[in-house]
Amino acid sequence: MSERLLGLLRGRPARTLLLAVLLCLPPFYLDAFWLRIGLFSMAAAIGAVGLSLLSGTAGQLSLGHAFFLAIGAYGYSYLASDPGPGLPPALAACCAVLLAGAAGGLFSPVAGRVKGIYLGIATLALVFLGHHVLLTWDSVTGGFNGRSVPPLTLGGFTFAASDPELVVLGVPFGAEERLWYLGLALFAFTWFTAGGLLRGRPGRALAALRDSETAAAVMGVDVARHRAAAFVVSSMYAGLAGVLLALAFRRVVPDYFSLALSIDYLAMIVIGGLGSVAGATAGAVFVTALPLLMTRYADQLPLVTAPGSAEGSLGPTEAARYLYGAAIVLVLLYAPDGLHGLARRARARLARRRTPSGGRNPAASASATSAPSSASPFSPAEPAAAAPRSKEHTP
Amino acid sequence: MTGFLDNVLNGLALGAVYALVALGFVVMFKASGVLNFAHGSVLLLGGYLIAVLHDDLGFAGALALAVLSTAALAGALDRFLLQRAGQDEQAAHIQTIATIGIDILIFTDLARRIGGDLLSLGDPWGDAVTELGPVTVADSRLAAIAVSTVVIAAVFALFRFTPWGLSLRAAAEDLEAAALMGVRLRRVRALAWCLAGGLAALAAVFLAAFPAPGLERTTGQIALHAFPAAILGGLASPVGALAGSLLIGLTEALVVGYESDLHVLGDGFGEVAPYAVMLLVLLVRPTGLFGAKGAARV
Numbered sequence: 001m002s003e004r005l006l007g008l009l010r011g012r013p014a015r016t017l018l019l020a021v022l023l024c025l026p027p028f029y030l031d032a033f034w035l036r037i038g039l040f041s042m043a044a045a046i047g048a049v050g051l052s053l054l055s056g057t058a059g060q061l062s063l064g065h066a067f068f069l070a071i072g073a074y075g076y077s078y079l080a081s082d083p084g085p086g087l088p089p090a091l092a093a094c095c096a097v098l099l100a101g102a103a104g105g106l107f108s109p110v111a112g113r114v115k116g117i118y119l120g121i122a123t124l125a126l127v128f129l130g131h132h133v134l135l136t137w138d139s140v141t142g143g144f145n146g147r148s149v150p151p152l153t154l155g156g157f158t159f160a161a162s163d164p165e166l167v168v169l170g171v172p173f174g175a176e177e178r179l180w181y182l183g184l185a186l187f188a189f190t191w192f193t194a195g196g197l198l199r200g201r202p203g204r205a206l207a208a209l210r211d212s213e214t215a216a217a218v219m220g221v222d223v224a225r226h227r228a229a230a231f232v233v234s235s236m237y238a239g240l241a242g243v244l245l246a247l248a249f250r251r252v253v254p255d256y257f258s259l260a261l262s263i264d265y266l267a268m269i270v271i272g273g274l275g276s277v278a279g280a281t282a283g284a285v286f287v288t289a290l291p292l293l294m295t296r297y298a299d300q301l302p303l304v305t306a307p308g309s310a311e312g313s314l315g316p317t318e319a320a321r322y323l324y325g326a327a328i329v330l331v332l333l334y335a336p337d338g339l340h341g342l343a344r345r346a347r348a349r350l351a352r353r354r355t356p357s358g359g360r361n362p363a364a365s366a367s368a369t370s371a372p373s374s375a376s377p378f379s380p381a382e383p384a385a386a387a388p389r390s391k392e393h394t395p
Numbered sequence: 396m397t398g399f400l401d402n403v404l405n406g407l408a409l410g411a412v413y414a415l416v417a418l419g420f421v422v423m424f425k426a427s428g429v430l431n432f433a434h435g436s437v438l439l440l441g442g443y444l445i446a447v448l449h450d451d452l453g454f455a456g457a458l459a460l461a462v463l464s465t466a467a468l469a470g471a472l473d474r475f476l477l478q479r480a481g482q483d484e485q486a487a488h489i490q491t492i493a494t495i496g497i498d499i500l501i502f503t504d505l506a507r508r509i510g511g512d513l514l515s516l517g518d519p520w521g522d523a524v525t526e527l528g529p530v531t532v533a534d535s536r537l538a539a540i541a542v543s544t545v546v547i548a549a550v551f552a553l554f555r556f557t558p559w560g561l562s563l564r565a566a567a568e569d570l571e572a573a574a575l576m577g578v579r580l581r582r583v584r585a586l587a588w589c590l591a592g593g594l595a596a597l598a599a600v601f602l603a604a605f606p607a608p609g610l611e612r613t614t615g616q617i618a619l620h621a622f623p624a625a626i627l628g629g630l631a632s633p634v635g636a637l638a639g640s641l642l643i644g645l646t647e648a649l650v651v652g653y654e655s656d657l658h659v660l661g662d663g664f665g666e667v668a669p670y671a672v673m674l675l676v677l678l679v680r681p682t683g684l685f686g687a688k689g690a691a692r693v
Contacts, residue, residue: 061488061492110674110677110681116488117491117630118677121623121673122673122674124622125670125674129671132667263495266492270492270496321499321503322504325497325503326500329493329496332492332493332496333493
């Protein structure tokens with residue numbers, strides 16, 4: 001055990017540093033299309049991590065994530081621009097996140113007491129009511145056409161194409177390049193805070209709650225309070241993701257924040273593997289990037305036609321939806337712990353092959369056999385080892 | 396006053412159709428603990444089959460075939476896909492999310508076929524209306540109330556008087572004890588799903604009939620309004636589903652009927668009124684109106 005701990009200390013900072021450097025490189029080499037995919041993926045990953053805390057760790061099904069994303073996105077664009085108070089954008093972004101958290105808190109009388117599938121349907125109500133409000137509250141939301149999003153400024157630096165003009169190492173830094181680093185910073189913040197939450201006392205309390213409510217209550221976990229708190233934290237992550245999405249889209253419209261978006265987020269955490277930060281990230285990248293990539297390469301893929309061609313043919317968006325619908329079903333029924341579990345089992349097998357009778361073997365195979373329980377608790381060794389995985393998926 | 400009666404009758408008809416869908420949710424939930432998110436798509440499939448087949452087979456033939464197909468599809472989904480994940484409570488949670496994936500698959504395919512079209516189902520009522528004293532009602536609405544009443548009564552009789560109904564109630568009460576008493580859980584479950592699938596195809600007829608313009612790709616989403624209905628009643632209680640459906644149907648019809656007086660709430664509030672009612676009820680009774688037992692299952 002102490003050997004393993006030492007290895008972790010040696011390996012982890014080095015790997016984290018390497019990963020951080022690699023993730024900083026793309027703006028210098030890739031064009032705006034790829035950067036946008038990356039941006040959307042990072043925003044989705046932040047939201048998915050939040051949902052993963054709620055659904056994976058606390059075992060609460062939520063279909064209301066789109067509502068909280070909308071509060072973050074609309075909250076930012078309202079607070080920071082003209083029909084609205086016109087706060088400094090950075091302050092508006094913080095307020096939008098708090099607003100999403102407050103909305104989650106307002107919902108806590110329901111979220112704290114209603115559980116499992118019932119909560120899923122209750123949150124469904126949030127999406128429909130929220131969409132209705134976005135459409136009809138013209139003075140704040142801009143109605144059907146939505147409203148435009150002011151760029152973020154931080155101490156005189158604007159995350160937009162100009163002001164100040166910026167060229168780094170011969171690469172002109174436009175909006176996408178700048179937002180990439182903003183997204184990266186926010187994502188890193190999410191990764192470490194969520195990881196900390198999961199490993200610490202609250203994460204254990206929530207996992208206990210998921211596995212047995214009665215047992216958790218007997219051990220001194222305040223059931224309603226923890227359920228409500230998980231909901232609030234998850235909606236704050238959603239609000240943060242909403243702000244980033246709004247900045248990336250530069251315009252927010254009500255129809256984007258529909259039930260389909262909530263289902264996308266549920267798909268992300270299911271495909272990635274419930275209850276793990278790395279899994280949620282991988283799932284987010286998969287679900288976000290797939291339709292965009294299929295649209296871009298539609299003409300080179302078999303069976304898929306370019307968008308807008310003859311009726312009855314298989315367009316790229318539909319093909320992507322088939323794929324990820326099938327992915328949900330297959331993952332859930334054949335590998336309930338998702339990409340994250342598959343990666344862990346593959347690693348365990350590799351480790352076994354490398355050290356046929358080594359001291360690390362029992363630990364590795366133990367974690368592999370405990371995998372099939374749908375949402376396994378987050379073990380300390382995972383983030384460092386799982387980190388390189390998400391790298392392969394990041395364009 | 397006639398306006399009020401009109402709205403109430405509309406609400407009852409709507410509630411009767413929602414009851415067909417909500418009863419499906421409840422039957423499936425009782426048998427398997429799974430909330431089937433693919434139910435709306437199964438309903439859409441039923442409607443689509445009727446729309447495509449009624450020219451060749453006549454309305455009755457097409458309806459029969461559609462009911463059989465959706466029943467077979469729902470049963471097969473459960474038996475060959477969902478049941479692979481097992482029978483216990485944890486598995487039910489996973490299967491519920493898996494039905495979302497199934498929903499995406501079926502809906503994407505149907506939406507691609509239907510496109511932006513409005514399909515007529517060729518039902519025998521057309522746009523005929525009947526004068527009932529001071530109020531005028533569409534025949535299709537009366538038919539919806541009559542057919543739903545008969546079918547729902549039949550389903551309740553199935554629960555009460557057949558061996559299958561007894562097995563289903565036993566399984567819902569206690570899975571293990573039922574299995575030990577010789578209840579064939581897999582078969583009971585699959586049959587429950589078949590029943591729900593058949594009910595969905597029937598509901599599609601009335602959701603697409605006059606005064607609705609016809610079957611569109613969003614018809615399956617209207618079926619989502621039966622979610623609040625099922626939840627209101629308590630998800631494991633068939634009687635609750637009926638009460639919830641009528642409540643939701645009446646609310647929706649009244650809000651739509653008095654929209655001009657309720658414009659503070661914004662245009663189209665009728666669409667979302669069922670969800671508002673559901674939130675209010677859940678605030679007071681987190682397990683639904685009739686749901687004391689259902690709470691133990693989830």
